Amino acid sequence: MAELLDDVAASWIRDLRAADRSPRTIKQYMLAVNQFRDWLVEHDREPTVDGLTKHAIATWLGDLADAGREPATLQIRYKGLHRFVRWLVAEDELEKDPMAGIEPATVKPKPVPLVTDGDVTKLLRTCEGKSYDDRRDQAILRVLFDCGIRISECAGLELADVDLKHHDVVRVHGKGDVERAVPFGAKTGRALDRFLRARRDHRLADTTDALWLGIRGGLTADGVEYALKKRVRQAGIEHIHAHQFRHGFAHSWLVQGGQERDLKRLMGWKSDSMLERYGSSAADERARAAFKRMRLGDRL
Numbered sequence: 001m002a003e004l005l006d007d008v009a010a011s012w013i014r015d016l017r018a019a020d021r022s023p024r025t026i027k028q029y030m031l032a033v034n035q036f037r038d039w040l041v042e043h044d045r046e047p048t049v050d051g052l053t054k055h056a057i058a059t060w061l062g063d064l065a066d067a068g069r070e071p072a073t074l075q076i077r078y079k080g081l082h083r084f085v086r087w088l089v090a091e092d093e094l095e096k097d098p099m100a101g102i103e104p105a106t107v108k109p110k111p112v113p114l115v116t117d118g119d120v121t122k123l124l125r126t127c128e129g130k131s132y133d134d135r136r137d138q139a140i141l142r143v144l145f146d147c148g149i150r151i152s153e154c155a156g157l158e159l160a161d162v163d164l165k166h167h168d169v170v171r172v173h174g175k176g177d178v179e180r181a182v183p184f185g186a187k188t189g190r191a192l193d194r195f196l197r198a199r200r201d202h203r204l205a206d207t208t209d210a211l212w213l214g215i216r217g218g219l220t221a222d223g224v225e226y227a228l229k230k231r232v233r234q235a236g237i238e239h240i241h242a243h244q245f246r247h248g249f250a251h252s253w254l255v256q257g258g259q260e261r262d263l264k265r266l267m268g269w270k271s272d273s274m275l276e277r278y279g280s281s282a283a284d285e286r287a288r289a290a291f292k293r294m295r296l297g298d299r300l
Contacts, residue, residue: 002048032080074105148249174268
C-alpha cells in the first residue's frame with residue numbers, strides 16, 4: 001500500500017530541519033504539499049505518494065491558474081512541490097520525477113511600491129510613547145528602513161549582535177547563515193538604546209538572548225510582521241509589508257549616488273541580478289535625477 005503524503009512529508013520536514021532550513025521556508029514548502037494533498041481528496045483520489053503523477057500535478061497547477069492565482073504564487077507552489085518530489089526520488093520513494101517536463105509559471109517582475117517618507121513618519125508617530133511595546137516597535141521600524149535588512153534577519157537578531165559602544169552596527173545572519181555587519185544612523189542608535197534599557201525590565205529578559213521580546217519570548221518573523229501590521233492600522237495608512245523597507249533602502253541608496261558594489265555588500269547579495277530586481281522599483285526616478293545632474297543638452 002502506498003504511503004500517505006502526510007507521513008512521508010513528516011520525514012521530509014525532519015530532513016529539512018536537519019539541513020538547517022528556516023521555519024519560514026519549510027512553511028512555504030508545506031503549503032504546496034498540503035494544497036496538492038487537499039486537491040487529491042477533493043477529486044476523490046487517495047492522498048498518497050502514488051497520487052503524484054504528471055497528469056495530476058499539471059491539472060492541479062492548471063486549476064490554481066484558473067482560480068485566478070497570481071503567476072508568482074503559482075511559481076512558489078510549483079517550487080515547493082518540486083522540492084518535495086525531488087526528495088522523494090532521492091529517498092527512493094519515487095522511481096522518477098513526475099514533474100519533469102512541467103514548466104513553472106512565467107513571472108513578470110513587478111516594481112515593488114516604495115514606502116513614502118510620509119508613511120514612515122506616520123508609523124513612527126504611533127510608537128512615540130514610553131511603553132515597552134512602543135520602544136521595541138520604534139526600534140524595529142528604524143532598523144528595517146535604516147538598515148534594509150530582511151525581516152527574517154531582523155527577527156533573528158540577538159543582544160550580542162547590536163554594537164552601540166564602538167561601531168554602531170548590527171551583525172546580521174543572512175541566507176546560508178553568512179554573517180555581515182550593517183551600520184545604522186544616530187536616530188536608529190538612539191531608538192535601540194532606549195529599547196535596550198526598556199528590555200532590561202521585561203519579565204523574560206534573562207531567559208533568552210533574542211533581541212526583540214514578546215509575551216512568550218523572542219519574536220519570530222511573523223511576530224515582527226504582526227507588530228508592523230498593528231502600527232500600520234494605527235497609522236491609518238495602506239498595507240505595508242516589511243520587504244518594502246528593503247526595496248526602499250536600495251532605492252534611496254542608489255538615488256543618493258551610492259555605489260552598487262557597496263549596496264550589494266550591505267544587502268547580503270551574492271548575485272548582481274538582485275541589483276536589477278531591487279533597483280527597478282523607482283528606476284525611472286533615478287534616471288531623471290541623473291539626467292538633471294548631468295544636463296547634457298546644456299553643454300552647448
